[in-house]
Amino acid sequence: MNPQAIIDGLVSGSTIGLGAIGLTLTYSILRFANFTHGDFLAWGAYLTLTVAGVLGGLAAGLGAPVYPFSFGWGLPLAILGGVVLTVALALGLDRILFGRLRARGADTIIIVMASFGASMALRSLLEFIFTAKPAYFTKALQIAKPLGLGMRATPDQLLVIGLTLVLVLALHLVVTHSATGRAMRAVSENPGLAGVYGIDVGKVVRVTWIIGAGMACIAGVMAGLLVQIRPYMGFDLLLPLFAAAILGGIGSIPGAMLGGLIIGLVEAFAVQIVGAEWRAAISFVILVLVLMLRPQGIFGQRGA
Amino acid sequence: MTALVLDDLRAGYDRDLPIVKGVSFTVTKGEAVCILGPNGAGKSTMIKAVAGLVPCFGGRVQLDGREITGLPSHELVRKGMGFVPQTENIFTRLSILENLQIAAQLLPRQDRARRIEAMLAMFPDLSSRPRELAGALSGGQRQMLAAARALLNEPQVLMLDEPSAGLSPKLVGQVFDTLRRISDTGVTLLLVEQNVRAALGLTDRALVLVDGQLAHDGPTVDLHDGKLLGELFLGHRAAETRA
Ligand SMILES: Nc1ncnc2c1ncn2[C@@H]1O[C@H](COP(=O)(O)OP(=O)(O)OP(=O)(O)O)[C@@H](O)[C@H]1O
Ligand SMILES: [Mg+2]
Numbered sequence: 001m002n003p004q005a006i007i008d009g010l011v012s013g014s015t016i017g018l019g020a021i022g023l024t025l026t027y028s029i030l031r032f033a034n035f036t037h038g039d040f041l042a043w044g045a046y047l048t049l050t051v052a053g054v055l056g057g058l059a060a061g062l063g064a065p066v067y068p069f070s071f072g073w074g075l076p077l078a079i080l081g082g083v084v085l086t087v088a089l090a091l092g093l094d095r096i097l098f099g100r101l102r103a104r105g106a107d108t109i110i111i112v113m114a115s116f117g118a119s120m121a122l123r124s125l126l127e128f129i130f131t132a133k134p135a136y137f138t139k140a141l142q143i144a145k146p147l148g149l150g151m152r153a154t155p156d157q158l159l160v161i162g163l164t165l166v167l168v169l170a171l172h173l174v175v176t177h178s179a180t181g182r183a184m185r186a187v188s189e190n191p192g193l194a195g196v197y198g199i200d201v202g203k204v205v206r207v208t209w210i211i212g213a214g215m216a217c218i219a220g221v222m223a224g225l226l227v228q229i230r231p232y233m234g235f236d237l238l239l240p241l242f243a244a245a246i247l248g249g250i251g252s253i254p255g256a257m258l259g260g261l262i263i264g265l266v267e268a269f270a271v272q273i274v275g276a277e278w279r280a281a282i283s284f285v286i287l288v289l290v291l292m293l294r295p296q297g298i299f300g301q302r303g304a
Numbered sequence: 305m306t307a308l309v310l311d312d313l314r315a316g317y318d319r320d321l322p323i324v325k326g327v328s329f330t331v332t333k334g335e336a337v338c339i340l341g342p343n344g345a346g347k348s349t350m351i352k353a354v355a356g357l358v359p360c361f362g363g364r365v366q367l368d369g370r371e372i373t374g375l376p377s378h379e380l381v382r383k384g385m386g387f388v389p390q391t392e393n394i395f396t397r398l399s400i401l402e403n404l405q406i407a408a409q410l411l412p413r414q415d416r417a418r419r420i421e422a423m424l425a426m427f428p429d430l431s432s433r434p435r436e437l438a439g440a441l442s443g444g445q446r447q448m449l450a451a452a453r454a455l456l457n458e459p460q461v462l463m464l465d466e467p468s469a470g471l472s473p474k475l476v477g478q479v480f481d482t483l484r485r486i487s488d489t490g491v492t493l494l495l496v497e498q499n500v501r502a503a504l505g506l507t508d509r510a511l512v513l514v515d516g517q518l519a520h521d522g523p524t525v526d527l528h529d530g531k532l533l534g535e536l537f538l539g540h541r542a543a544e545t546r547a
Binding site for chain 1: 355356357376377378381382387389392393394395396397398402403405406407409410453457
């Protein structure tokens with residue numbers, strides 16, 4: 001078996017894990033499976049690309065690659081803009097769609113269906129605006145450098161893994177140690193009681209979207225940087241995202257991350273055995289196995 | 305000095321099917337009032353509506369002279385309303401300390417640690433292991449934590465929904481001793497209670513709710529022998545309301 005699968009798995013697993021954080025948080029706090037989450041990744045990538053284009057137009061030097069990476073200072077700056085815009089998209093969608101359904105006391109299945117419809121609309125809109133043709137953050141080619149033990153990685157890939165770990169660790173500390181994190185855990189256990197305790201549940205919901213959409217945008221940019229940007233990129237990741245969130249245990253940020261890495265690694269190794277055309281089926285098999293053997297996931301509480 | 309006023313309050317889960325069907329009463333500051341009534345009479349629904357958890361369809365609620373009808377629960381807490389629900393009244397997946405810290409978040413930063421200390425001092429059962437998950441507490445200790453959480457914010461009115469439900473007689477005594485101490489500090493108490501005998505020692509006044517309407521309002525001792533209460537529950541003397 002080719003040890004390169006470890007690097008490939010960790011890289012795609014980072015994207016999946018970061019993307020799954022928003023999914024697991026909306027699932028535990030808003031209590032619905034949000035199908036638009038994959039599209040937040042795709043929108044995040046396209047919005048960042050657009051901001052990068054605008055920045056490049058303002059100052060050409062921002063696009064020049066900074067050694068050893070394939071991109072220039074424009075990209076990190078553009079990500080900030082992309083995160084803000086993706087968060088605005090998520091908050092806007094909650095205001096006009098999900099929030100209204102919640103206020104009306106709609107059943108979960110109605111909200112899930114609404115998210116499914118919104119997901120299709122968001123995807124079509126991307127295709128309409130940017131066309132289905134793949135786009136790229138950079139045209140620069142990178143040589144993968146040997147890491148030893150038969151493994152190779154590009155500097156971009158190593159950055160993605162490192163940045164993901166830093167972001168997840170920071171988020172985990174916030175959620176376990178801050179008042180906001182405490183409030184999030186309280187709302188996820190019992191939203192009605194949270195109000196009785198004086199927690200503004202609406203505010204916690206907004207924080208949830210901000211974290212989830214922000215991480216989705218960064219995950220989308222990572223996927224776009226390492227592979228390519230396509231309107232369907234988020235939709236194609238939806239199954240691995242759900243599998244990672246459920247494998248890690250709904251509501252758990254480290255769980256989503258670990259779940260993402262496991263899915264990424266299993267995919268990378270399985271593809272070597274069964275062939276790349278079965279990649280999509282692998283997450284599905286993991287998802288079904290988890291639901292049958294340990295539905296609460298790795299870090300989840302029973303009955304959560 | 306009125307603490308709480310309900311004026312023709314109508315509330316429930318479905319506008320076409322109100323559970324609370326026009327209830328009016330006034331609670332004076334410092335008073336301890338208990339609310340009795342058969343199962344399903346709407347006692348919980350009524351205090352949940354006052355606490356902002358159930359929609360009000362008509363009428364008004366005033367806290368300390370200010371209109372609070374229909375305000376969301378988290379805003380009511382800031383206005384001096386303390387509410388302890390009948391069930392699921394603590395966060396079991398958070399630690400005891402975290403439960404208190406959430407409530408303390410509403411206080412000015414410099415007061416938080418002091419108030420948490422004060423609550424732990426008041427409830428020794430909680431102070432021995434503040435970092436344990438609240439889900440590990442016994443039924444009585446859960447009621448203590450729920451009360452401590454509500455008291456931490458120094459409410460003007462504290463409403464409790466059946467704090468003795470499911471507790472052994474010894475624990476009921478403990479909970480009511482605590483409530484008496486709270487009442488003695490001048491906090492206005494509104495207590496839903498099935499246990500008339502327990503309520504007798506704590507509250508001077510009893511309201512009886514039958515089928516969403518007030519069937520009786522008078523001294524708790526009048527209900528002491530159970531005869532009047534039985535008749536009220538069966539609806540025989542519903543006309544005898546004394547406002
Ligand atoms: N969440 C809800 N949705 C719809 N109807 C409800 C809900 N909760 C309670 N009800 C209905 O409201 C009515 C009054 O219930 P409520 O819990 O207020 O009674 P209660 O007087 O507190 O009874 P108990 O003594 O058993 O606690 C009942 O008919 C009940 O079925
Ligand atoms: Mg009740």
